[in-house]
Amino acid sequence: MTLDYDDRKRRELTLLFWAIAALLLWTANTRSAFADWIPPANVQVTASSQETELEAGFAVHVTDGDLGTVWVSRYSPAVDPGPHSIALLFEGRDVSRVRVTPRQGGSTNGLPVDWRLESSPDGVFWLELAAGTGDDWSDRGARTIGFEPHRAQLVRFTIERDASPSGDFAALAELEVWHEENLGSIGLAWDPVDHPAVSGFRVYWRAEDGGEYARDARFVDVGGTGAIVGGLEPGDQAARRRYCAVVRSIGSAGQTSREPSNEACGPAWVAADLIPAPLNLILVEPF
Numbered sequence: 531m532t533l534d535y536d537d538r539k540r541r542e543l544t545l546l547f548w549a550i551a552a553l554l555l556w557t558a559n560t561r562s563a564f565a566d567w568i569p570p571a572n573v574q575v576t577a578s579s580q581e582t583e584l585e586a587g588f589a590v591h592v593t594d595g596d597l598g599t600v601w602v603s604r605y606s607p608a609v610d611p612g613p614h615s616i617a618l619l620f621e622g623r624d625v626s627r628v629r630v631t632p633r634q635g636g637s638t639n640g641l642p643v644d645w646r647l648e649s650s651p652d653g654v655f656w657l658e659l660a661a662g663t664g665d666d667w668s669d670r671g672a673r674t675i676g677f678e679p680h681r682a683q684l685v686r687f688t689i690e691r692d693a694s695p696s697g698d699f700a701a702l703a704e705l706e707v708w709h710e711e712n713l714g715s716i717g718l719a720w721d722p723v724d725h726p727a728v729s730g731f732r733v734y735w736r737a738e739d740g741g742e743y744a745r746d747a748r749f750v751d752v753g754g755t756g757a758i759v760g761g762l763e764p765g766d767q768a769a770r771r772r773y774c775a776v777v778r779s780i781g782s783a784g785q786t787s788r789e790p791s792n793e794a795c796g797p798a799w800v801a802a803d804l805i806p807a808p809l810n811l812i813l814v815e816p817f
């Protein structure tokens with residue numbers, strides 16, 4: 531996965547998942563690949579903290595299209611300790627990128643240093659899309675973070691530590707989400723495996739109506755306990771195509787575990803505006 535920054539270099543980041551249950555999220559039908567912005571009127575904003583006494587630091591300021599208005603975590607009468615998060619809730623979409631604009635001018639309090647960006651289909655399971663450690667946002671430039679399109683109805687930006695001496699502030703000028711519908715992808719999360727020989731995971735997938743898993747085809751290797759698999763052949767609504775997946779752990783010598791995880795399959799074909807439900811737990815067998 532790559533990050534596309536407006537004003538900064540491209541960086542590779544590792545996908546990590548918080549969830550312990552499997553999620554299958556997909557869309558499909560055609561690869562129409564249009565991208566669109568989710569307008570503020572369709573977005574509900576919540577924040578873990580906001581300043582309302584000494585300045586208007588309302589959370590909703592991140593969707594008003596005004597770079598001069600900011601969300602600021604509460605500091606009066608006392609500083610709310612970090613980390614601080616701000617989340618956008620919208621009707622389920624295949625999200626594909628997020629644009630983050632830090633506060634413009636003035637104090638450096640609230641500029642992200644350690645941060646992460648996540649999405650969620652339901653507010654329970656969170657997928658880490660990108661993260662930064664020791665970053666410098668003092669140029670005040672906006673960053674556009676792109677990722678494999680996947681189903682979500684929440685996007686959350688967390689400032690773990692900011693540029694202030696205490697690291698306990700948070701501020702943003704704008705937070706915007708784009709979506710690309712009908713791109714045919716599945717998202718999965720599984721249990722971590724606490725075994726010294728496990729160096730990663732191999733995800734296999736198949737169309738439910740498309741035969742068996744292949745040991746030498748249709749797989750992707752990942753380092754964390756989650757993956758988004760894109761580029762799936764779209765089915766059509768009449769065929770009610772859905773996708774299933776299993777996971778094997780990878781050993782230090784590159785071997786895969788003898789037994790795969792249990793299989794997780796998406797729900798039956800859903801319309802593009804429905805949110806797939808979390809699926810059964812995947813337990814990955816160690817060696």
Ligand SMILES: [Ca+2]
Nearest residue numbers: 591596599703
């Ligand atoms: Ca604003």
